[in-house]
Amino acid sequence: MLRAIARGEIRVRRSARRKKTISVSKEVDTFVLSTPARYSVENNIRSLTQLLNRLAARDHSSASDLVGLADEMSQRYFGGRLRPQSIRWVTNQNVSRWASTTTSTGDIRISHRLQSVPRWVLETVVVHELAHLQIGPHSAEFHALADRHPRQSEAKLYLDGFSAGEHFSRGS
Numbered sequence: 001m002l003r004a005i006a007r008g009e010i011r012v013r014r015s016a017r018r019k020k021t022i023s024v025s026k027e028v029d030t031f032v033l034s035t036p037a038r039y040s041v042e043n044n045i046r047s048l049t050q051l052l053n054r055l056a057a058r059d060h061s062s063a064s065d066l067v068g069l070a071d072e073m074s075q076r077y078f079g080g081r082l083r084p085q086s087i088r089w090v091t092n093q094n095v096s097r098w099a100s101t102t103t104s105t106g107d108i109r110i111s112h113r114l115q116s117v118p119r120w121v122l123e124t125v126v127v128h129e130l131a132h133l134q135i136g137p138h139s140a141e142f143h144a145l146a147d148r149h150p151r152q153s154e155a156k157l158y159l160d161g162f163s164a165g166e167h168f169s170r171g172s
Contacts, residue, residue: 009030009031010030010031010032010033010052011030011031011032011033012033012035012041013032013033013034013035014035014036014037014039015034015035015036015037016036016037018034018035018036018037019036020036021036022034022035022036022039022048022051024051024052025116031052033048033052066087066088066089066110066126067087069119069122069123069126070083070084070087070108070126070130071083073123073126073127073130073149074130077127077130077148077149078130078134078148082130082131082133082134083106083133084101084106084107084108084129084130084133085105085106085107086106086107086108087107087108087109087110087126087129088108088109088110089109089110089111089112089115090109090110090111090112091111091112093109093110093111093112093113095163095166096163097111098110098111098113098114098125098159099111099114099125099126099128099129100129101129101132101133103132103133103136106133108126108129108130108132108133110122110125110126110129113162113166117158117159117162118158120151120154120155121151121155121158121159123149123151123155124149124151124152124155124156125155125159127146127148127149127152128146128149128152131145131146131148
């Protein structure tokens, strides 16, 4: 793990405000380990390795995973006919946006904030964005197409809660 930190695959973010807890998140291709300022990574290597392994086991954040997911969702819900020109993780989506599609180019961008959500939630976002490849605006016809994923309404609730949690953790 220390070699991974040296290579930049894991970034340690120390905070004087954080007193007891540690957390791990994924930002594009880097794991971010948030720790109290005095926390010793070296002395806690075993527990940190277990934590990172758990995160990696549920991780679906590589670029190729995203392309594969888009292909799978297109096949499952649209007979393979809705395929993006590109789909990628981005870090510039604002706090109220999970993803976006440029219908004129067929490019889909997914917020890096979704790299840690359960797969079924990410699936619903990808299906929603694939639907934009056929219908741009959020019309009734669009929602009939996007709601083909059976957990679409459940995912909306999940993302509303996720967003509220992000808002709360920023202290806003």
